[in-house]
Amino acid sequence: METAAGDLIVSWYRGSGERTADDVAVYGSRLRAGESEWSDAFLMADYPGFPDCNTAMMIDDREQLWLFWPTILANSWESCLTNYRVSRNFQEDGTPSWEEQGLILLKPDDLAPATLKLLADVTVKLKPVLSERLLAEIEEARERIHNKLYQRLGWQPRCKPTVLPSGRILLPLYTDTFSISIMAISDDGGRTWYASGPLVGLGNIQPAVLRRDDGVLVAYMRDNGPLNRVAVCESQDEGLTWGPVVASDLLNPGSGLDGVRLRNGHWLLVYNDQLNGRNRLAVSEDEGGSWSATRYLENHESGSYHYPAVIQGQDGRVHVVYSYFVEGGKSMKHVAFSESWIHQTGK
Structure with a gap:
């Protein structure tokens, strides 16, 4: 911050x-x-x-x-x-x-109907590409989904909250119990919190939420499933309910991402744009469309650069902090750049 x-x-x-x-x-x-x-x-x-x-x-x-x-x-x-x-x-x-x-204690609406339907659909459609580990996790989720303890325990944050023009605070949360996401919502400045409807997909976790000019919210999520694509979901009612989770064209090797809406209305996403590994960390600038302008914060043969957090400072510069795991040890790294840097040629 x-x-x-x-x-x-x-x-x-x-x-x-x-x-x-x-x-x-x-x-x-x-x-x-x-x-x-x-x-x-x-x-x-x-x-x-x-x-x-x-x-x-x-x-x-x-x-x-x-x-x-x-x-x-x-x-x-x-x-x-x-x-x-x-x-x-x-x-x-x-x-x-x-x-x-x-x-932050939440009592989500019953997660079972939507989750069980999704698990049934994807098991049929994707069974040829589901590993034994994923099949075992799906079966475990089926067994746990009716348990209130598992529905209410295990929610945790990663990406920063989004504050809407109405003053509503959305704190993105996810659970590894079912590999789905939810929003903790506060309409009174953080004094009380309640749960949104779930964002139900096959392994969509750690949401970063951005808002369009028309009020539609878009959540970009890490993919813990078999598709290796950034997952996307939209809300038309300030985060109370969420539509279907779909796979975008952006590659994701099961790693965290973060996004920010810049003051000029442009959107910026920081993510690992690979199918495997976290040795390349990309920055893309768009308005939720093609994400065609890309530069690399890190692009190496080895190392891991992951779990970014991104903000825009008062002077317009973009600040990114991320895990920096290299042969010499593990640390955190901070970089700052202008939006125009993304469009420059070079490494």
């Missing part, structure tokens, strides 16, 4: 591995306006004895910093609960001063 003073604040999680260890916590860093060095990392959130993972942030219209993240109860994504913290004093060095915190 960018503060009113022009500082950048970033969050991420790190540790020995959320599936096996409990030392995973959420950290942050700042880049002060006009400076070129990020601050030392500081702790943002940690429930001792439990992994704390995927972070998302926003700064609301009252200049409050919100941090969203899941705590993993049993070293499995299916067991997570999503938390939030709110800070009015986050400009000083080090950990923000958190004034509020709580859980």
Whole structure:
């Protein structure tokens, strides 16, 4: 996020591995306006004895910093609960001063009818290309879908919230239990939250939501299924309900993405544009159409560059932060560029 003073604040999680260890916590860093060095990392959130993972942030219209993240109860994504913290004093060095915190507890409408219908349809249509692992996951989803605990537990964030002109906040969430997505909705500035209708597809998770001028919302999602394409879904009613999930033409190797609507109305997407691997990270600029203008933030034979987060700063520059995994170690990387850079020739 960018503060009113022009500082950048970033969050991420790190540790020995959320599936096996409990030392995973959420950290942050700042880049002060006009400076070129990020601050030392500081702790943002940690429930001792439990992994704390995927972070998302926003700064609301009252200049409050919100941090969203899941705590993993049993070293499995299916067991997570999503938390939030709110800070009015986050400009000083080090950990923000958190004034509020709580859980986002959702009671989605019964997911079973739509999910079971989809699973039946895709199993018939795609069975020749479904791996044994995916078939086993589909069967497990069928067994779990009627259980209220699995429907209400396991929702977690990754991409930043979208705030609509009406003031409605949409926090994109997903569950690895069923590999589908949902929106946590707040119409009162984050005091209360309720669930949208589900975005039901075959492995569509980690939505990034953009809004067209006509009010239609478009969610772009990571593909955890067999199609290896960015999944897309639309809402005509400010995120309350969502239409069918379809595969776009954009390649996706089962990796996260993020998008932003620029102030001039253009849309920008950051994603891994490959069938396999995450050693190439692309930036495409369009208005939800062809995504024809593309430049690479990373394009190498090795390494992994993934889970991007993107915003536009007050000066018009685009800022992207992503995981930077190379032979020398694992870190985070920040890049900044103008929109015109995307259209320039060269690597």
